[in-house]
Amino acid sequence: MPAASLDVRGLSAGYGPTVVLEDLSFSVPAGSRLSILGRNGMGKTTLLASLMGMTRRYGGEIRVDGSDIASAKSSERAMRGIGLVPQTRDIFRSLTVEENLLVGIKGRPRSVIEEAYEMFPRLKERRRNLGWQLSGGEQQMLSTARTILGRPSVLLLDEPLEGLAPVICDELMAAFSRLAASGEMTILLVEQRLESALDFADSVMILERGRIVWQGTSETLRSDHELVERYIGVGSLH
Numbered sequence: 433m434p435a436a437s438l439d440v441r442g443l444s445a446g447y448g449p450t451v452v453l454e455d456l457s458f459s460v461p462a463g464s465r466l467s468i469l470g471r472n473g474m475g476k477t478t479l480l481a482s483l484m485g486m487t488r489r490y491g492g493e494i495r496v497d498g499s500d501i502a503s504a505k506s507s508e509r510a511m512r513g514i515g516l517v518p519q520t521r522d523i524f525r526s527l528t529v530e531e532n533l534l535v536g537i538k539g540r541p542r543s544v545i546e547e548a549y550e551m552f553p554r555l556k557e558r559r560r561n562l563g564w565q566l567s568g569g570e571q572q573m574l575s576t577a578r579t580i581l582g583r584p585s586v587l588l589l590d591e592p593l594e595g596l597a598p599v600i601c602d603e604l605m606a607a608f609s610r611l612a613a614s615g616e617m618t619i620l621l622v623e624q625r626l627e628s629a630l631d632f633a634d635s636v637m638i639l640e641r642g643r644i645v646w647q648g649t650s651e652t653l654r655s656d657h658e659l660v661e662r663y664i665g666v667g668s669l670h
């Protein structure tokens with residue numbers, strides 16, 4: 433599937449009776465990259481989960497290449513091109529790397545696993561290791577690779593760098609940039625590391641208490657220290 437556009441209009445969502453996201457509207461053109469920023473607990477994970485159909489929706493539209501998927505179940509959204517790499521790095525701990533990847537190929541030939549190994553050569557070295565034997569960085573690579581083997585047209589990455597060593601973060605960000613440059617996916621990245629988020633994205637959205645408080649280009653945000661301090665935190669930019 434080629435990259436798809438994402439248009440969200442008036443999205444309100446939450447958990448049970450709790451409304452977390454209120455009236456969000458934004459657009460991400462096909463093949464572009466959006467970083468989603470904001471302090472802890474502001475609704476970033478809830479937004480990605482809502483795009484994947486894992487929360488309760490109170491209203492609004494979610495259009496992928498123009499067609500509304502807001503009422504579709506998670507499994508149907510996955511079929512229609514949404515792929516989520518969750519913050520929890522969901523992998524099967526008792527399966528090998530290769531078995532985990534086989535789960536992600538969705539009916540494509542087994543040989544496509546090589547695409548994952550090309551993206552993350554470390555996974556090839558570890559292909560017979562069990563999920564629980566992997567480092568945090570390798571688990572993130574596996575979780576990402578498994579989602580990507582399903583060829584999503586809109587990829588959602590939830591804090592992929594959390595808790596990882598700088599050298600692994602660089603490796604992952606380079607892989608995400610290569611994916612974005614391929615033009616095959618539209619990518620939404622939730623990331624606390626501001627420099628990485630700005631380097632990666634064309635545009636940025638800041639959430640505060642479940643609302644969008646700022647949208648603009650990475651360049652504009654990078655040069656506006658007051659804005660960064662107000663919504664993200666003092667000393668976030670180096």
Ligand SMILES: Nc1ncnc2c1ncn2[C@@H]1O[C@H](COP(=O)(O)OP(=O)(O)OP(=O)(O)O)[C@@H](O)[C@H]1O
Nearest residue numbers: 447450452470471472473474475476477478479519
């Ligand atoms: N399963 C849940 N049930 C009820 N409330 C929840 C649930 N998950 C998150 N929340 C609440 O929703 C709000 C937004 O949380 P969310 O995890 O989306 O924020 P976040 O910006 O991703 O934060 P972080 O950077 O810490 O991951 C918080 O007030 C949180 O307590």
